[in-house]
Amino acid sequence: MALEKFDDIYHRAAQRKGGEGQLESLLSKPLTNEQLQQISNDRWLSAFSMKVFQSGISWKVVRNKWPNFEKLFFGFKVEPLLMLSDEQWDIKASDTSIIRHHAKVRSIQANAQMIHHASLEHGSFGDMIANWPGEDITGLWSYLKKHGNRLGGNTGPYSLRQMGVDTFILSGDVESYLRNYKIIEGGRDTKRSMAAANKAFCHWQQESGRSLTEISQTIAFSTGDNRVA
Numbered sequence: 720m721a722l723e724k725f726d727d728i729y730h731r732a733a734q735r736k737g738g739e740g741q742l743e744s745l746l747s748k749p750l751t752n753e754q755l756q757q758i759s760n761d762r763w764l765s766a767f768s769m770k771v772f773q774s775g776i777s778w779k780v781v782r783n784k785w786p787n788f789e790k791l792f793f794g795f796k797v798e799p800l801l802m803l804s805d806e807q808w809d810i811k812a813s814d815t816s817i818i819r820h821h822a823k824v825r826s827i828q829a830n831a832q833m834i835h836h837a838s839l840e841h842g843s844f845g846d847m848i849a850n851w852p853g854e855d856i857t858g859l860w861s862y863l864k865k866h867g868n869r870l871g872g873n874t875g876p877y878s879l880r881q882m883g884v885d886t887f888i889l890s891g892d893v894e895s896y897l898r899n900y901k902i903i904e905g906g907r908d909t910k911r912s913m914a915a916a917n918k919a920f921c922h923w924q925q926e927s928g929r930s931l932t933e934i935s936q937t938i939a940f941s942t943g944d945n946r947v948a
Contacts, residue, residue: 722919723900725927725934732941742940746933750883752849758882760834763844765795767830770878771823771869780818787816792827797838800831822869829868836866848884854921856886856931857913872908880932887920887935892943899942 729742736742768788773781791814793799803811811817812824834844841847851859863875870878876888887893889907897903902919903912923934 722902722922725923725929725937728923728941729927729937732937736940742937745940746936747880749885749930749932755849755883756843756845758845760797760838760844761795763848763882764797764800764827764831764834765789766878766882767863767867767870767875768792768795768827770874770881771826771830772818772820774869774874776818784816784818791817795827795831797831797835800828801835803828826868830870833863833866833868848879848882853885853931855917856920857917859884859886860913885930885932887916887931889916890935890939892939893935896938896942 733739733742736745765788769781769785772788789795791811808825808828809821812821813819817824837844837847841850848859859879860875863878864871867875873888873890876886879886880888889897894903894907897916897919903915906912920931920934923929924931927934929937
């Protein structure tokens, strides 16, 4: 099936949200590559860790506890965390000041190692992210899933979006749209579905000149139950 023109998606979203001005106010702008390069490794690790803990738990509960996480894990500074022994990680996982979940706490260790190794190769994790080809954003998702821990599904993409990376997200509404238009079929996370979604978003980006973030949000606003009253 031929792709729907982005202008048609945009106008439908605007109608549902009360006009173009209202829609534009809801769209996020990604950071520039220069801004991404300025983000320190500890902020990337904090963002990944927060999203890991928010999976299956109230986001608000996790946010309220996060200052305690920052304190317990040295502000998510990678180097001190890499020096902890397995026994020290187990002790931290049982600390009552945070949300006690042993596997998720140990994901902090694994993702610190991922960020460390990427920094050795690229200079910093932010440098790697900034220089990642924009037309292969799902390749970055795959990198996080393969080299990180508990960053598969939407956890990695949501973390990237939170940090200002230009990425689409296969939210429920976006996935529903892509399925309705036969852009993806079968499993959402298969290589075939990822490639098809990536191709469609790159097409809309070239057509509209907008960021993947804006396109993704516009599609989400154009479908589902999120109409204005």
